[in-house]
Amino acid sequence: MTNVNDVKITPELVKEHGLTVEEYERIKGALGREPNITELGIYSVMWSEHCSYKSSRVHLKKLPTKAPWVICGPGENAGVIDIGDGQAAIFKMESHNHPSYIEPYQGAATGVGGILRDVFTMGARPVANMNALRFGEPSHPKTRHLVSGVVAGIGGYGNCVGVPTVGGETNFDPSYNGNILVNAMTVGIADQDKIFYSAAAGVGNPVVYVGSKTGRDGIHGATMASAEFTEDSEEKRPTVQVGDPFTEKLLIEACLELMATDAIIAIQDMGAAGLTSSSVEMASKGGVGFELNLDNVPQREENMTPYEMCLSESQERMLMVLKPGREAMAKAIFEKWELDFAVIGEITDTGKLTLTFKGETVGDMPIDSLVEDAPQYERPYNIPPKRETATVPAPTDLNKAVLDLIGGPNLSSRRWIWEQYDHMVMGDTIARPGGDAAVVRVHGTPKALAISTDVTPRYCYADPHEGGKQAVAETWRNITATGGLPLAITNCLNFGNPERPDIMGQFVGCLEGMGEACIALDYPIISGNVSLYNETNGSGILPTPAIGGVGVMKDSSKIATVSFKEAGDTILLIGE
Amino acid sequence: MKARIHVTLKNGVLDPQGKAIEHALSNMGFGGVDGARQGKYIELDLNETDKTKAEAAVDEMCRKLIANTVIENYSIELE
Amino acid sequence: MKARIHVTLKNGVLDPQGKAIEHALSNMGFGGVDGARQGKYIELDLNETDKTKAEAAVDEMCRKLIANTVIENYSIELE
């Protein structure tokens, strides 16, 4: 092996990579030897909470994910549902909490970029963005800066890419003082016969890299996203990624143009842990091996090491497997859009991820050991007992009480936020922010999609089970209130440190409640994301399982909107 | 006293603006530009007359507002 | 050769970014800032070695792309 890997693996290094002693032993077992530094880096990201879902996987398996209209449930880049007429809606929600706390503008912006890629990777044109935001108390010295940076970042990215940001939710609570939540959701539309998946196939087929060049951005971002914060973490990790929405816009157009041909066998965006996780996941799903020649990776900086290339989180990149012989045609499309295109490897039958660099092998790992055989934990949990309802004395002055409520941070107008988002671009937004669910027409058809994100974290704290149920039900109500038929949900499960049984209990409780509501409403979960360790110095956030629901409306002219229409109209109250 | 502040991206941080300028120049037929980077240039008029004090104050302004030290470097000149 | 370009707003052109900095600094309790102006700072790496030629080329780049002379001035340093 070359000297680029000439780093002695010490216990400290293993620890710095977020791996436990047991996990390190497991790596040695899988390899039958000590890993080199590149391999250590790769195991550390693949086995991080963020990529491996090691604390949550056993529980996620219990969620209801099926219905006749579900075309693809959890496991792919995003979930897919049938919306009739041969069309599909593809959507997912994802967190970008930790990066947004460190650098609110870029953190939020790259969060939007990442979720957009998850959706157009599958062949969909993104048609709507949503976001669910939680900040600390308004008087906290950091809150103002974080709110304005996050909102500007979401707008900066979404507006530039030209996908309308049509809604979301925003809450303030002291539990988020040191751990804000930035959850972004994208909904896209595709033809059912043009949906793309990530399973690689065909020994000898070319593995192709497209998009931006690779730099040293966000190396260790994925492990960072799973490590609990300490006060000095802002100092320690200066490497946040900078997004380039302009390149993303070009990437969307180029990918959709290539997808209109029959050249693509498999495609996957490079998200957290970049090249590593995308290639490993594609190989794992297809049951094949990958051999990558790192010399061919387009590089933005000089002298990048294999470790850096494998772990870089540079944005706006995709990995594809093409049918043999289609490289030149594909390359022409990407060049037209002024994007990089490089064949960086091929599919093998070894079941291994093999990396070469300057003529030498610099990494050789069984794919299974990185994915299927990654550690999974059944963490102990205590579902906390239902908290007592507080008794609040009836206000003496009802007018004042109403004013206090609607003037409070959690109920006041969000106009300041959504006016910074282009919520009309694409010309199909027929229910703008400010109502219950947002409604966007399916371009060129009478149909529309209704979309809503909801959760009430204090309910989840008071009673995880009921809180989880309520969040699902609220999206359902918001969608039905517009005239839409709710079809499926995505989610972003934001919790504290899962190694604490009480937090794990909140997680399990919320999940059970969500599942129960989904079954009762015939409203399956088709995609989602888990963000754990949202905790600073031992104090965790309120349990926040954000739900994003999507429904369909056959005739968008029948839409119902929130505003009272005319004086003299009757007002009815229905429900219990 | 006047402070002239340059805020530039740290090494290795993606600079989409610089990249786009480079690209546009080459499209316009300007050859020979191997790299372009874009930063900010800020001038402040200060009513402080003591240079040491001014320097300290401007440094704090840079750290707290003008530069984003996660991704940017800054430099200060006083005159 | 390296070109360092400063692009600043012309006198009389209102500078929203500068105003915002001034405002934010005063909100943050930094007194004594009488004015703030924000411009751009651009660095180009040139493979030209002749200073006169480089100067002429960069000047043309500024006039044609880098500055909008309706609202901006520019200055060039070469090294």
Added chain:
Amino acid sequence: MKSAVIVFPGSNCDRDMAVAIEKVTGAKPLMVWHQETDFDKVDFIALPGGFSYGDYLRCGAMSARSTIMKEVVKRAEAGTPTLGVCNGFQVLTEAGVLPGALMRNANLHFVCRDVELSVETTDSIFTKSYTVGSPITVPVAHHDGNYFADSDTLDRLEGEGQVAFKYAADVNGAQRRIAGVLNKKKNILGMMPHPERMIEPALGGSDGRLLFQSVLESIG
């Protein structure tokens, strides 16, 4: 009526513009890529909104120097009715076809909402179906719509009826609340608000439709 929509890398209202033109004129416009040097003869050219080249350096700066713009400028100056909306307006000022410049909004925030506009002149192919004195509602969505020109230029624009639209109330800090300007010959219009987003009640209103109708009626 034959139209063309110019598409730059990063344009994102190109489809919206094409849809609006087709809905009003009945004919699909030609979509022209920025690297082209020439395109079929058309009666109307539209430069759409978006973030061409990411709005890097200055909005519209790089697009204004693209290959296709040489041809667009030539035709516009020769009299072809030409409309630039939002980023398209920025491109037209950067190309020197319209006076002034568009700067960062005074409050530095992106702004997306319906705004009320006054129609300042009906003496143009774009505005002849409107009525001076009856305000219209059209959405804006921009970060850099703060119109600037020196006061002599502003006086001249106002004096010669080259101001097409003004904001009823301040939106972005624009000088004299100018939202749209015409060239001297009044065949070129640049405006920050998006008429193509207001062409049917389902989208919130139809006040933008009249602009395209005016052009259609002038050209036939």
